[in-house]
Amino acid sequence: MLRNLIKGCIKNDRKSQRDLYQYFYAYSLSICLRYSDSRDEAVEVLNEAFMKIFKNLKKFDLSKPFTPWLRKILINSCINNFKRKKIELVSDLYEEQVSSSAEDILSHISYNEILELIRKLSPGYRTVFNLFVIEGYKHEEIAAMLNISVGTSKSNLAKAKKNMRIILKEYFLEDYERSKQG
Amino acid sequence: MNDQNKDSLENFFKKGAQNYDIEFREGDWKKMEALLDSEMPVAFSFYAFLKKIWPLVALLLVIPLGWYSIDRFSGGSATQLGAAYQNDIMETSPTTTYDRILEPQNTRDQLSESQTQAGQEIISRNPGNSSLDKIATVATSAKMVKSKNVIQGNAQTEAIEESYESGGFTMTESNEQKTINSESYANSVPGMLIPLFPGSTVGSLEDPGLIEPKPVVENPGNARYRVSFTVGAGFSPDFSTVGLGNFVSPGVRWNFMAEVGVSRRFLINTGVIWVKNKYEAYGEDYHAPPRYWKKGIAADEAYGECVMLDIPLNLRYNILISGRHQFFISGGASTYILLKEDYYFEYGVDDPELPQHWGTDKVSVYPFKIVNLSVGYQYQLGRKGALQVEPFIKIPTAGVGWGEVDLHTLGVYFMYKYRIGR
Numbered sequence: 263m264l265r266n267l268i269k270g271c272i273k274n275d276r277k278s279q280r281d282l283y284q285y286f287y288a289y290s291l292s293i294c295l296r297y298s299d300s301r302d303e304a305v306e307v308l309n310e311a312f313m314k315i316f317k318n319l320k321k322f323d324l325s326k327p328f329t330p331w332l333r334k335i336l337i338n339s340c341i342n343n344f345k346r347k348k349i350e351l352v353s354d355l356y357e358e359q360v361s362s363s364a365e366d367i368l369s370h371i372s373y374n375e376i377l378e379l380i381r382k383l384s385p386g387y388r389t390v391f392n393l394f395v396i397e398g399y400k401h402e403e404i405a406a407m408l409n410i411s412v413g414t415s416k417s418n419l420a421k422a423k424k425n426m427r428i429i430l431k432e433y434f435l436e437d438y439e440r441s442k443q444g
Numbered sequence: 445m446n447d448q449n450k451d452s453l454e455n456f457f458k459k460g461a462q463n464y465d466i467e468f469r470e471g472d473w474k475k476m477e478a479l480l481d482s483e484m485p486v487a488f489s490f491y492a493f494l495k496k497i498w499p500l501v502a503l504l505l506v507i508p509l510g511w512y513s514i515d516r517f518s519g520g521s522a523t524q525l526g527a528a529y530q531n532d533i534m535e536t537s538p539t540t541t542y543d544r545i546l547e548p549q550n551t552r553d554q555l556s557e558s559q560t561q562a563g564q565e566i567i568s569r570n571p572g573n574s575s576l577d578k579i580a581t582v583a584t585s586a587k588m589v590k591s592k593n594v595i596q597g598n599a600q601t602e603a604i605e606e607s608y609e610s611g612g613f614t615m616t617e618s619n620e621q622k623t624i625n626s627e628s629y630a631n632s633v634p635g636m637l638i639p640l641f642p643g644s645t646v647g648s649l650e651d652p653g654l655i656e657p658k659p660v661v662e663n664p665g666n667a668r669y670r671v672s673f674t675v676g677a678g679f680s681p682d683f684s685t686v687g688l689g690n691f692v693s694p695g696v697r698w699n700f701m702a703e704v705g706v707s708r709r710f711l712i713n714t715g716v717i718w719v720k721n722k723y724e725a726y727g728e729d730y731h732a733p734p735r736y737w738k739k740g741i742a743a744d745e746a747y748g749e750c751v752m753l754d755i756p757l758n759l760r761y762n763i764l765i766s767g768r769h770q771f772f773i774s775g776g777a778s779t780y781i782l783l784k785e786d787y788y789f790e791y792g793v794d795d796p797e798l799p800q801h802w803g804t805d806k807v808s809v810y811p812f813k814i815v816n817l818s819v820g821y822q823y824q825l826g827r828k829g830a831l832q833v834e835p836f837i838k839i840p841t842a843g844v845g846w847g848e849v850d851l852h853t854l855g856v857y858f859m860y861k862y863r864i865g866r
Contacts, residue, residue: 317483
């Protein structure tokens with residue numbers, strides 16, 4: 263059980279560490295994949311996050327839920343990875359407006375396709391997009407995490423969404439043409 | 445771009461991001477393990493090693509100790525005669541000659557003294573010969589009496605052990621033999637001559653001028669057990685689990701018990717046990733009331749902390765009574781009275797709207813829903829006190845608590861017991 267695993271991890275028991283890692287592997291990697299350019303990079307960030315977790319488990323209050331604590335560390339690791347790559351949050355190549363209804367076209371996309379779409383965003387936009395849309399952080403929090411202004415955060419999110427719509431349009435256009443040829 | 449489209453986009457990605465289906469890759473763990481080995485190498489811990497093998501160590505200790513005790517005390521050591529530590533009390537029939545012969549105070553003193561001496565006497569009964577019906581046999585403690593009629597195993601020894609009680613020397617009976625301390629016996633009977641020669645027996649004495657003891661027991665079947673009352677207190681770690689094996693940190697049990705001995709072998713006990721336990725349950729083992737879970741998402745795990753009273757009613761059977769030692773098994777049922785319940789939930793998804801905790805101070809009762817099974821060992825400290833070690837398991841027959849979990853409990857009671865009255 264989870265608390266037993268945590269206690270084993272605190273004692274540096276390898277089996278407990280492996281079990282905890284395996285238990286949260288899918289959940290954790292799903293977060294890291296959204297912020298990374300590739301699976302290898304995501305696993306690297308994941309392992310870095312788990313190393314922090316194993317080292318800091320003593321500080322974890324066992325009476326509180328573990329998952330939010332884990333998630334916070336994972337996201338911080340993703341952001342640190344992003345900062346290491348020194349990506350500028352300024353570039354924007356897309357200005358085109360997209361008016362199609364997202365709800366209409368997005369209903370049958372798999373998780374991997376979503377991941378593929380998100381990865382098409384530039385790293386800076388992708389990070390803000392992930393933090394705001396999927397993780398649910400506010401712009402103030404994002405600004406603090408990424409050391410940017412609130413305005414930049416808002417601006418990057420708006421641009422990320424615009425770009426995402428373009429990406430979606432292209433994606434479905436390709437898909438449509440493929441199906442016509444087929 | 446309208447707001448609806450904005451929301452749709454966000455909702456889509458938010459939902460879509462939760463529908464991950466990622467398989468575990470061993471290679472990723474190998475990378476993780478390599479990192480751990482470099483930064484957090486595992487050191488050998490003797491304590492951790494001992495903690496893993498403690499049940500085996502305990503078993504290895506208990507078995508030889510048990511055998512040693514059986515061998516030593518049931519193998520015929522009559523030096524236990526007069527020991528005042530049996531909590532089982534046999535009372536002989538008023539027709540038993542010894543009751544009338546022996547003076548209690550004298551006997552006690554002499555008995556105590558005689559314990560340190562070698563002499564002891566065993567009086568056997570030979571039903572086939574009225575003149576030799578009662579035979580006094582003298583032996584030394586160093587030389588165990590080997591006659592078939594003298595000592596034939598536990599039954600006789602136990603009878604001997606039960607023979608002394610405060611205030612008087614009481615002969616006990618087995619069907620065939622009676623054993624008393626020769627010196628006590630001799631000294632307590634004015635004018636009575638009991639040979640104290642090692643190895644000699646009255647029945648086989650060459651000098652016919654020596655005494656022939658008076659009839660020992662006229663009605664052996666009249667032996668009856670005097671009910672004993674015992675109280676006790678102790679504690680145990682509480683390892684509660686839903687599905688044996690998912691133990692978290694142990695809780696505690698404080699046990700206040702009362703016990704009635706209805707025979708030498710059978711005792712009934714009850715009491716009040718204050719319990720604080722901790723356990724974890726997987727989602728499928730945790731049955732919260734219908735419609736409790738929000739959005740239809742049940743907790744993957746529930747972590748419970750409960751305070752309750754355990755009211756047991758058990759029957760104990762002494763498998764072996766040997767000197768100061770008793771080995772027993774016990775079984776019965778418990779009523780749980782839950783005083784306080786707290787549950788914390790873990791979900792596979794991270795949604796702050798899902799309930800994280802549920803708790804109550806409302807009392808709930810589960811009468812006789814738990815089966816108790818235990819084995820134990822009791823060591824008599826004196827005439828009245830005793831120490832007891834009792835590993836136990838509690839098996840549920842119904843769900844317990846708000847989550848209706850099948851809560852198994854393991855533990856070991858360490859108790860001090862005190863016999864009330866005579």
